[in-house]
Amino acid sequence: xxxxxxxxxxxxxxxxxxxxxxxxxxxxxxxxxxxxxxxxxxxxxxxxxxxxxxxxxxxxxxxxxxxxxxxxxxxxxxxxxxxxxxxxxxxxxxxxxxxxxxxxxxxxxxx
Amino acid sequence: xxxxxxxxxxxxxxxxxxxxxxxxxxxxxxxxxxxxxxxxxxxxxxxxxxxxxxxxxxxxxxxxxxxxxxxxxxxxxxxxxxxxxxxxxxxxxxxxxxxxxxxxxxxxxxxxxx
Numbered sequence: 001x002x003x004x005x006x007x008x009x010x011x012x013x014x015x016x017x018x019x020x021x022x023x024x025x026x027x028x029x030x031x032x033x034x035x036x037x038x039x040x041x042x043x044x045x046x047x048x049x050x051x052x053x054x055x056x057x058x059x060x061x062x063x064x065x066x067x068x069x070x071x072x073x074x075x076x077x078x079x080x081x082x083x084x085x086x087x088x089x090x091x092x093x094x095x096x097x098x099x100x101x102x103x104x105x106x107x108x109x110x111x
Numbered sequence: 112x113x114x115x116x117x118x119x120x121x122x123x124x125x126x127x128x129x130x131x132x133x134x135x136x137x138x139x140x141x142x143x144x145x146x147x148x149x150x151x152x153x154x155x156x157x158x159x160x161x162x163x164x165x166x167x168x169x170x171x172x173x174x175x176x177x178x179x180x181x182x183x184x185x186x187x188x189x190x191x192x193x194x195x196x197x198x199x200x201x202x203x204x205x206x207x208x209x210x211x212x213x214x215x216x217x218x219x220x221x222x223x224x225x
Contacts, residue, residue: 008151032212043115043203043216044154088154097211101154 003027006089006102015111019076023089023102026070030100032092033065035074038104039085047074047087079109113138117204117217124194124224131190132220134204139184144205145177148219154203160187194224 006023013019021035032051036044050056053067062075072091076083089102114137124130134143145157158166158179166179180188191198204217 002153004153032210034212034214041120041218041221043117043205043218045216046214049212090154092211097207098156099154099211099214103151103153 001026003100004089004091004102007105008103010106010108012108012110013079015079015081015109017079017109019079019083019107019109021074021076021087021089021105021107023072023091024070025072025091027091027093027100028067028070029093029095030091031094033063033072034090034092034099035061035063036088036090036101037085038088044088076107079107081109081111084108113140113206113208113215115204115206115215115217117220119220120218121221122223124222126195126224128194129190129192130194130222131188132202132204134187134189134217136185136206140206140208141184142207143181143187144207144214145179145187145189146203146205146216148201148203150200157189157202191222194222196224198222199224 004025034049035047038044050063053065056063060077064073086104086106088104090099116135118133143160146154156169157172158168160166160179160181162181178190201219203219207214
């Protein structure tokens, strides 16, 4: 079983839709949870990270962590065609500095 | 943040040959990281490169196959040696400031081995 599971998609939504991207994990030692956005032929760029459980909002993006369910989500409100990319979740234990990534979900927002 | 430049951005290579990928950062960093991103698979850490010491390799990756140099605090190279089609992948350079929660990536090198 992989430590981090992420549905690869693709997920196709119309412009303006609310998008929900999710990852599940098996290692309860993970404490930091990151979301990266990767455009085609580019490297991943950090969108946001959260520590422990709860929500964190940044503009149209909201990251949510439910440690009891080992489940994290990224919500994108009012999605735009420019949001079309692959979204990677990543996790980090408190005692190491090694990122564990999901496989990424490809998102397409059509006008 | 950091500006990370990788060269080449892409290459097509013959099996049995080697390719060296360069990574240049616009600021000094203690540790640099090399990742592999294979189609449909997670980003996987190959090795961590500290300036002035040998790179530390993750399970499944060996120095003979992926030799790394780190001559100064802004530059590193990864060589993919004796390539086979299974080495076709995107190779990414990464740096961190503080913790891995703030990792930055280069644009990647897309390698195709034929």
